[in-house]
Amino acid sequence: MSFVMGLNPMRTTGIKQLWRRACRFVAAAVAVVTISQPAYALIELDITQGNVEPMPIAISPFAGSGLQEDVAGQISQVVAADLQRSGLFRPIDPAAHIQQEMNVGTMPRFGDWRTIGSQALVTGSIAQQANGQIRAEFRLWDVFAGQQLIGQQFFTTPENWRRLAHIISDAIYQRLTGEKGYFDTRVVFIDESGPKDARRKRLAIMDQDGANVRYLTRGDDLVLTPRFSPVSQEVTYMSYVGGNPQVYLFNIETGQREVLGNFPGMTFAPRFSPDGQKVIMSLQQGSNANLYLMDLRTRRTTRLTNTAAIDTSPSFSPDGRQVVFESDRGGSQQLYVMNSNGSGAERISFGPGQYSTPVWSPRGDLIAFTKVHQGRFMIGVIRPDGKGERILTEGYHNEGPAWSPNGRVLTFFRDTVGEQGGPQVWTVDLTGYNEQLVQTPNFASDPAWSPLLD
Amino acid sequence: MSKTLFARGARFAAVVAVCLVAAACSQTRPELTSGNSSVAAGSGQDFVVNVGDRVFFLNNQSSLDGAARGVLDKQAQWLQHYKNYSITIEGHADERGTRQYNIALGARRAAAVREYLVAKGISPSRIKTISYGKERPVAVCNAASCWSQNRRAVTVLNGQ
Missing domain, CATH: 3.40.50.10070 (TolB, N-terminal domain)
Structure with missing residues (x-):
């Protein structure tokens, strides 16, 4: 033997x-x-x-x-x-x-x-x-x-x-x-405690199965929409530190935090480029939000869109060549794909309802999104060419999908009704048949998956 | 130069007109605002109680309806009179939207109020805006009546 x-x-x-x-x-x-x-x-x-x-x-x-x-x-x-x-x-x-x-x-x-x-x-x-x-x-x-x-x-x-x-x-x-796993990974998320009209939100991190929850901020400032770097132990997120909502970079290992850029307005909805060297985000100026790219090494910023609309939730394709985002430039929230230099934006969502929070699969084959139609909030996927839309889960409030590193599972948050209601983190696989609650100590929202650890 | 003087004159005229109206309503208190007389004129409470610190919006909208314009007209008059206040306009959205869009929608609502107040003569240098998206609801029930209270822009006075 x-x-x-x-x-x-x-x-x-x-x-x-x-x-x-x-x-x-x-x-x-x-x-x-x-x-x-x-x-x-x-x-x-x-x-x-x-x-x-x-x-x-x-x-x-x-x-x-x-x-x-x-x-x-x-x-x-x-x-x-x-x-x-x-x-x-x-x-x-x-x-x-x-x-x-x-x-x-x-x-x-x-x-x-x-x-x-x-x-x-x-x-x-x-x-x-x-x-x-x-x-x-x-x-x-x-x-x-x-x-x-x-x-x-x-x-x-x-x-x-x-x-x-x-x-x-x-x-x-x-x-x-025959596919890479996703179990030795972590999820960064927003821990929510306190009553609904006075929520305390903390940046937190846990193993993908909900174990080992660790808090990264203390809850003094409102924090939202954390995203993991694909290449380092860093998170980009939005914080209201000092009453000035801006996009920040946070190093999980050192605890260091820095504001990204010196923008003339609120920045939000950040996400890393696939090589981890850039952050794409929205800048609010007056009534309009446009998309900007910031190079983390040179600190140079590039404007990508210029519309009298809300352009937000940008997400790169895994090859870095394209960006999917949501915009209400046509009257309601819909998904658009453009080249990563900002050219050639084309609408890809045409079903009834509003489409938002698109995120490109690490495999490149699908884009996950939140869809709101007739008061129902759904998580779905669509191909980058706008075909093959499928709804994976649907209910009172499902929002904010994020992919597992192997592109087979989505995590998202599901909110429940009323004064005592609150969000919890769930996962659903691409079949839509396997929904799992991730147990967290408090309410939890805005989950984002890490790459496989090394 | 003469234009600025004229603008000042016009603003002064507006304040005087309001004073006269207020005096007509409340003979014993010849002050700017009418209404709850236990509130000190020119105080933050006066602004909230007698002027109205917030306006409301339709679902996914940022346009100001007649009721909202009425409140903002009163805010502008009050702020013309009490010039030592600066303000922050907080834009909010209800919970029935997605987070990032609601942040931008709240900003759009705050911007609509700001533009209106500026058009009514309030100096842009006195106005800051911030959006809280759907993060700061005031009404927490699961009903349209609550959601409509949360779709708001609140004018907050920043100390004297």
């Missing part, structure tokens, strides 16, 4: 470096596994079709020794929760597992796993190292082929156990779907 299992010669260095190495190791291990795969009899999940039947998968509770017993069980639970929430997998209740008490070295009795209808099996072990770190190993098995698909190990500090679980989930997701 031989396993594709790399050894990772770790030295005691900073957590971040360790994680970079761990991630590189993931890539290497996956590559090795891929090469060793024969082209037959392997389970695969096609997620390009609508309404996929979730794949039954067994995640055997990870084995732990001594101190790590609790952590081991929790890691396998987080993996199961990640996979379940994706809507693509149906983890089988561990109580129904016939083969119990497995560790990463236990050979599966594949017949037992087939009996309970499992197509894939995950096993793992967590062990305490002498230096205080933990070693985590896991394997993904194809139950029908009786074959290992992935074998990997990681070293990290015990506090990092949730990230470890998400990295394992991503590896499983990628191996079985």
Whole structure:
């Protein structure tokens, strides 16, 4: 019995470096596994079709020794929760597992796993190292082929156990779907507390599953619409600091904040360019809002639109060549696509109702939006050429979609009616069938996804 | 030069006219404003109670209707008289729109009020504007009656 299992010669260095190495190791291990795969009899999940039947998968509770017993069980639970929430997998209740008490070295009795209808099996072990770190190993098995698909190990500090679980989930997701995962990511959002007519809003960040909420501002100033940099641990957002609403840049690691540019009016609705080097935003002057681009290195600003209208919510295509935005230049809010130098704007939304908050998928194939029609607020997607509009969710108030880094899931906020009502963060996948609430400590709005962490 | 003098003269005439009207309404208090007499004339409370500090808008609109123009005419007269105040016009939207657009819509409403007051002779240097979009509702029920109260522009006095 031989396993594709790399050894990772770790030295005691900073957590971040360790994680970079761990991630590189993931890539290497996956590559090795891929090469060793024969082209037959392997389970695969096609997620390009609508309404996929979730794949039954067994995640055997990870084995732990001594101190790590609790952590081991929790890691396998987080993996199961990640996979379940994706809507693509149906983890089988561990109580129904016939083969119990497995560790990463236990050979599966594949017949037992087939009996309970499992197509894939995950096993793992967590062990305490002498230096205080933990070693985590896991394997993904194809139950029908009786074959290992992935074998990997990681070293990290015990506090990092949730990230470890998400990295394992991503590896499983990628191996079985052929697409990159999105579990080892974070979401920046606005935490909302207090009564509806005196809301306190704080910039906050959490893991994509709602864990590890951390507050980045104290709530003294109104803050809105944070967006993650695609390349760094930075966020751009709008703040009313000093009673002067402007777009800011915030460094999550250092906590430093700086105003972007010296504009003669309110700036809002910021978003990074795909290379992270520029921020596109609206500038309000009198009755009109126009779009501007600011180069973060040279600090030069370029005006992109010049209309007697409200042009806002700009979002770049992933190749950086085009920008989608909303404008009421034609009388009501509609979506327009223009070249990134501001030329050639063309309307792409023509259905009944108002279209707003467009955001271009990181895959480039779709634009997500909020649509308001007859008092109903919907989240939908449309192709950049204006064809193929689909509504994914619809109700009293759904607003502000943002894409997962793999372009398969949207996060947005849903508000509820009345004085006690408030927004919560949800996700919906591209089929529209899999809606999930993200549990947050308070009301929460304006979610935006980070890229995959490194 | 002579134009400026004339403008000043015109403004003075307007104030005098208002004083006369006010005096007619309230014989015992020959002051600018009428109405609640327990409120000190020229105070912030006077402005809110006797003049009216806010105007309202139709859904997705920023145009001023007759009622709004009436309130703003009174605001302009009051501000002509009490020249030591500067003002901030706060533009707001209701919750039944998307966030970014509502920020711009609130700004558009504040701009409409600003333009009107400037046309009525209030110096632009006394006026600041800010938009809160849908972030600062005053009425929180889930009904058209509440949403219409939130679609507003509020003139806030900035200290004497």
